Amino acid sequence: MSLSSSLIHENLIKTNSSIVLLIIYASVHLINIVIFLKTFTNLFLFKKEEFSFNSEYNSKIKNDETIKENLNNRITLVGKSNNDNLILNINKIYFIKSSDNYCEIKYLKDGKINTNLFRVSISDLEKQIKSEFVIRAHKSYLVNLLHISDIKGNVNNTKATLIICNTKIPISRSRREMVIKKFKTIT
Structure with missing residues (x-):
């Protein structure tokens, strides 16, 4: 070589x-x-129990006159500032998200999704709304059950998906069973 x-x-x-x-x-x-x-x-x-179920907006709502009557109730939401004032039907609210002393309100008006920012606590808005459809799903969220398309997750990570704006709303462990139970009663 x-x-x-x-x-x-x-x-x-x-x-x-x-x-x-x-x-x-x-x-x-x-x-x-x-x-x-x-x-x-x-x-x-x-992890643990998995679940998922779907609902189409208003198509499966029970044929109950009190539910239909409550859908058209108009409410006035009032914040702490002079200009914080909003009048709308319960069924137009998608969700309310809290951040410190402010709340972001997502709602439908004239066919468009709008957002208002109010200087008010989420618990004050919860008291003003007084509806069986808009419930506290998390310490920072109120959600309208009528706009939920599905709820997915397990005990530690449950989220509700809203139909139109495709937003995922967290559901706290302590409120999980109550949210699912109320969602099933109206669908």
Whole structure:
């Protein structure tokens, strides 16, 4: 064997061993990723009781005259500022989100989704609304049951999806059963 062919043979062996080491390194990391994903899936996505159910807006509402009558009740929401004043039907409210001393109100007006920001606590608005359809789903959210398309999740992570604005509203563990029960009674 000549000197040049010996060098070529040596470089080929080094290159092949580098490729083998790279493949082994990548395989170990791939196995770690698979183990992580399997653990993550088992811990967070499929924990305890899973559920999911759907509802179409107003199509499954029980044929109860008191429910139909309450849908058209007009309410006035009043905040602490002079300009914080909103008059609308209960069925036009999608949800109310609280942040400190302010509340963001999402509602339907003239076929468009609107947002108003009021300086008021969520508990004050809850008292003003007094509706069986708009309920507290979380410490920071009031949600209108009539606009929920589905509720998915488990005990630790339940969310209600709203039909039109496709917003996911968190449902707290302590209120989960009550929200699901009330949602089932009107659908």
